[in-house]
Amino acid sequence: MRVELVTNLKRQATKILAELHTSKEAVLITEHGQPSAYLVDVQDYEFMQRRLEILEAISRGERAILEGRTYSQTEAKAKLSKWLK
Template sequence: MKVELVTTLKRQATKILAELHQSKEPVLITEHGQPSAYLVDVEDYEFMQSRMRILEGIARGEKAIAEGNIMSNDAAKERMAKWLK
C-alpha cells in the first residue's frame, strides 16, 4: 500500500489521484507520522459498501436465528405474497 503525507497530497493531488485510478491501490494519508485517512478509488469504495450491506444483512439473519425469530417457508411465502403479486 502506498503511503503519502498530507502535505504531499495537498501539493500533488492530481498526480496522486491519477496513480490511484491507474493502480487501484489505496493510499494511506498520514499526518504528523500517524495514519489519518485512506484514499480509495470510487468503484472500489462502492464495491466495499455493497459488500458491507450484504454482510450486515447476513449478521441480522444470524442474530434473528439465534433469537428464535424464524418462520417456516410457507409462512414466509404467505407473508411475502402481497409484494410478489
C-alpha cells in the same frame, strides 16, 4: 499500500489521484507521522460498501435465527400471500 504525507497530497493531489486510478492501490495519508485517512478509487469504495451491506444483512439473518425470529415455510407463505394481495 502507498503512504503519503498530507503535505504531499496538498502539493501533488492531481498526480497522486492519477496514480491511484491507474494502480487501484489505496493510499494512506499521514499527518505528523500518524495515519489520518485513506484514499481509494471510487469504484473500489462502492464495491466495498455493497459488500459491507451484504455482510450486515447476513449478520442480521444469523441473529434472527439465533433469537428464534424465523417462520416455517407454511407461515412465510401465509404472511406473503396476505401482503401480496
